[in-house]
Amino acid sequence: MTKNYGCFLALFLILSQVYSQKIEKLPPPYWVEPIQVENHDNKSENGAYKYLLLDFQYNIETEEAYDHYAIQVFNSEGIQEFSDISISYDPTYQSLVFNSINVLRNGQKIDKLIESNINTFQRETNLERSLYDGSITAVVNLTDIRKNDIIEYSYTVKGFNPINQGNFSTVFYQQYTSPVDRIYNRAISPKKTPIYYKLSNNAPAPTINESATHTAYVWDVDGTDYFQYDINVPYWANYQKRASISTFKDWETLTELVQPLYTISSEKLTGPWDKGSNEEETILDLIRFVQDDVRYLGFESGIGAYKPHNPSKVLQQRYGDCKDKSLLLVNLLQDAGITSYPFLVNTESGESLGDLLPGLNLFNHCIVYFEHGNKSYYVDPTMTNQGGDLDNLTLPQYGEGLLLKPDSDALTRIPKNQIVPKVKVEETITTDSIGGNALFLVKTTYTGSKADYMRDYFKSNTQESINNEFVNYYSSIYPSIQSAQPIVFSDDDRGNRNEVVIEEYYNIPDFWIKDEDTGIFTCETQPLVLQNLINYTNSPQRTMPYYLGEPYEFEQETSIALPDYWNILDSEFSSEKESYRYSKNVRAVGRTIVVKHNYHLKQNFIDPSLVTTFLKDHEKINDQIAYQLSHTGDASADESGVSTTSIIISLVLLALFIFGAKKIHDNYNPKPQSDQNLNIGGWLVLPGIGLVLSPFLLLFQVGSQGYFDKGVWSLFKNAGYENANALTLFLGFELAMNIALLVFAALLIILYFKKRTSLPKLIVIMYASSFVIPILDLVLYNALFPKDLLDAADDQETYTQIFRGFISAAIWIPYFLVSERVKNTFTKVRETEIGEEVVQA
Incomplete structure (x- = not known):
């Protein structure tokens, strides 16, 4: 393969030497219509240069293309741009002839072709795309070019690609993106080879000149009416006046x-x-x-x-x-x-x-x-x-x-691509203290074309360079960020949904920034990927469609685990139009703050009338996109740690409820409803298992709800809620109910295994409470809490508890009230110290 590659390059070098000898200096071909260049005296034009003439003529029969240019240069930049004339051609089927090179200065014509040396070399313009076309470039360096000179030159390229078998097609522009004094286009063909043309964007029709043997199509227009494109125009858009010409009568022929x-x-x-x-x-x-x-x-x-x-x-x-x-x-x-x-x-x-x-x-x-x-x-x-x-x-x-x-x-x-690429970013930031360090974990999932791009990126770069690029990427918001371990790239779903996952691990020593004047600590998180995606350029007075990029979906969830509770309000922001949809949601969950971003680009371009609104919307989105937390740093204001008050209150409540439970244990002794004394068995085993497990579930619930954290009890007051006291009482009510249920569950376990006659009626109370208390909790929760704190997920969890309580009550309450097995099992009453049974009538 290496030998073949070298042979091809050697062949191209040989061709460049052989065909360089074919470059001649001759007058224009006989069929060319001569176009004169007017001697302009423009000396105060804006810019570095101006095109005075663009003259393109084609002879389909002789397979020749004649190009003729006239450019006036006004300053050193213009001189630098046009003092070198370069023309490329394919030596395998083309030859180049220079027809004229003149400089018009102060009414005088200076012939530069006679004295010019023509240098040739091979320049592969598509080398970076691994394409070698073998073209030769001929270069003429002009000497003594001065300000306000008019550079006029013409050349003829002989030979059309033989693959066309005598056919021809091109596009004549009657309008360019910079002014041209005169545009002359001409195509001449024998009558046996008709030329078809198609006009676009109000291009003028050609003048058709016919002779006995040939037909010529001519466009001779003033090109000073040039066309200026807005920025971010769709890449396929073309609004310039132009004429497409071809000898192919239809696509079937091609x-x-x-x-x-x-x-x-x-x-x-x-x-x-x-x-x-x-x-x-x-x-x-x-x-x-x-x-x-x-x-x-x-x-x-x-x-x-x-x-x-x-x-x-x-x-x-x-x-x-x-x-x-x-x-x-x-x-x-x-x-x-x-x-x-x-x-x-x-x-x-x-x-x-x-x-x-x-x-x-x-x-x-x-x-x-x-x-x-x-x-x-x-x-x-x-x-x-x-x-x-x-x-x-x-x-x-x-x-x-x-x-x-x-x-x-x-x-x-080709049908429009229905596969919308997606990017999902999951960030977890864990802080060790206010003003301290943070552990930063990022998991990003790419699908569709985004996955293809990242797969190619990881296969084309080294692990070290990738790590360095990612660290530099995040350093814009976290200057001290450090890589904790190499990035992990997972490509387990290439053959199916086309999904790749990238996991990143960082340490941020200075996650908190301290203001030396105020002593306030701040930290910030931003969806950097989204910021780059929606960084649209302003475009006032728009007249053309605005290209937005190909549609995609983006989702990011950033979880910030804080050392204590934070007094924030849950918030939402959203913006939506036909072309896009964005939403941001901030929610506090215990010591964790969760920030979610969702963005969906639904169209790849929008009409000019919608651009102003679109850009203003995205200015608002960019204003909302960053999220910042602040802390005074005052140790006296620190509300982290255990709440001594809640522990003391809990112990007092626990003592009171234990005292009440002992009273019930000692004094509540209903009369037995049977003389039998059956062992616990049958269906009675199931509620027994539930009773044994219930204290552990209640203990977990009490421990996980943060009742003993100092910040919880001041959360509502510090957040500024008008009914902060009522919300705090509601929190205390929940704690008291959980402690009461815990003690009551322990009492029922003792009565269950002692087979006391009090168990059936007391356990009925427990099953009824498991249904009623969640309903009461839900009512109070929705009545007391502000709407911005209400969470549908919490409501759903409560509804689930109510449903479970209803099912348990519906099954076990009738069972404990009417079951003969229950009556024949729970027949024991409390005995006094002197051996007497205490029976309550």
């Missing part, structure tokens, strides 16, 4: 020319790919092989710019350009019995191809169309590290293209 170029191998190809257990797996294995194991490299001189190499050769050398890789994949799919064809597209102008007449030069890329399960699919074989099953393969929005299928007579539109 297809008939191109399709024979894409000939698959006559023999079945074999290779290292796996044969899947079903058709879909086979297709995916072939796609992955061509995408990842056949590298992208193209030698596109001459007809190689349009004609792919034989698939067997591409498979053998394991490299090729988009045409080569596409035809190879088509060949492999057809060998596997899959209907498949090449599909030509334009990566920049696919949305507007229908505005132009057919021409092979309209397409700059090739992908693959195939059919599976009564569905049509499109895949780009040049994309590497792509994931997803067939229904989750992503494809750039290429718009329309030419399907190289028999009887294809029109452009085919």
Whole structure:
């Protein structure tokens, strides 16, 4: 492979030397219509230069292209820009002739062609894309160019690409993005070869000049009415006056020319790919092989710019350009019995191809169309590290293209991509103290094209460089951030939903920033990824659509674990239009503050009338996007730690409830309803298990609700709620009820195992309480708490408790009231110290 590569480069160098001798200095061809350049005396024009003439003429019969320019330079920048004339051509089928190089100065014409040396060299303009076209660049360096000079030059390139077989197509612009005094376009063709033209954006019709043998189409216009694009215009948009001309009468004619170029191998190809257990797996294995194991490299001189190499050769050398890789994949799919064809597209102008007449030069890329399960699919074989099953393969929005299928007579539109890429960020920040350090953990999940991008990124860079880039990325908000361990990249779902997960681990020594004047500590969190995504440029007085980017969904949840309770109000912010939706939610859960962001870009561009509102909305979003916490740092105001008051109150309540429980134990002795004394068994075992477990559940609930944390009891008052006292009493009521239930559960356990006659009626009270108390708690909760603190999740949990309480009460209350087994089991009463039984009538 290395030898082949060297041979190709050597061949190009040889060609550059051989064909450099073909550059001649001759007058314009006989068929050219001479256009004179007016001698302008402009000396105060704005800018560094101005085009006075753009003159492009084509002869389809002789296959010649004549270009003629006149530019006036006004300062040193203009002189620097145009003192070197450079023209590129393909030496495999073209030759270059310089017709004139003149400098017009103060009414005098200075011939620079005679004295000029023509230097040639090979400059691969697409080298960074691994494409070698073999073109030669001829350069003429002009001497003694002065301010206000007019540089006029013309040249002829002989030879059209033989792949067109005498056909021709191009686009004549009658309007450019900078002013041109005169634009002259002319195409001449023999009568046997008709020229078709199509006008766009109010372009003028041509003047048609006919002779006995030829027809000429001429556009001669004033180009000072130039066109200025707004910023962020969709990349496919073209609003300039232009005329598309072509000798192809329709797309079917073009297809008939191109399709024979894409000939698959006559023999079945074999290779290292796996044969899947079903058709879909086979297709995916072939796609992955061509995408990842056949590298992208193209030698596109001459007809190689349009004609792919034989698939067997591409498979053998394991490299090729988009045409080569596409035809190879088509060949492999057809060998596997899959209907498949090449599909030509334009990566920049696919949305507007229908505005132009057919021409092979309209397409700059090739992908693959195939059919599976009564569905049509499109895949780009040049994309590497792509994931997803067939229904989750992503494809750039290429718009329309030419399907190289028999009887294809029109452009085919690729269906809009329904796979919306998603980014989900989960941040956890754990602080050790106010003013102290923080542990920062980030888990990001990418799906769709976002996953493809990150997969390619991680495979293209070293672990060390990735770690450094990520640390630098976060340093904008956390300057002291340090990597705690290498980033973990997980790609366990490449073959299905196309999802990758990135886990990051950092230490932030100075998470809190102290204001030296006030002594206040602050910390901040921001959704950096989202900020970058919605960083839109302002565009006043908009007249064109505004490109927003391809649709996506973003979600971020940041959890900040604090050393104590924080007095904050839950809050929400949202903004939505037809093109986007954003929401932010801040909620305190115990010592943790959770900040959620959700953003959905629903359209890739918006009309100009909507731009001002869109940008103002996003200014508001950017104002809301950061979240900051502050703390006075005053130790006296620190409300962390245990609440001594709540512990004392709890102990007092516990003593009172134990005293009451002992009174019930000693004094409540209903008369036995049976003389039998059965052991506990049957269905009675189930409520017994529930009784034994209930104290542990209650203890967990009391411990987890923060009743003994100092900050809880001052939370409502410090937050400024008008009914802070009522809310604090409600909290105390919950604590008291939990302690009472805990003592009552312990009492029932003792009575249960002693088989006391008091157990049935007391346990009925417990089951009734398990139904009634949650209802009371729910009513008080919704009546006392402000609406901004109400949480539907808490309500749902209470509803679940009520339902469980109802089911338990409905089953066990009737059972303990009427069951003979209960009456025959719980027959014991308390005995006094002298052995007498205390019986309550």
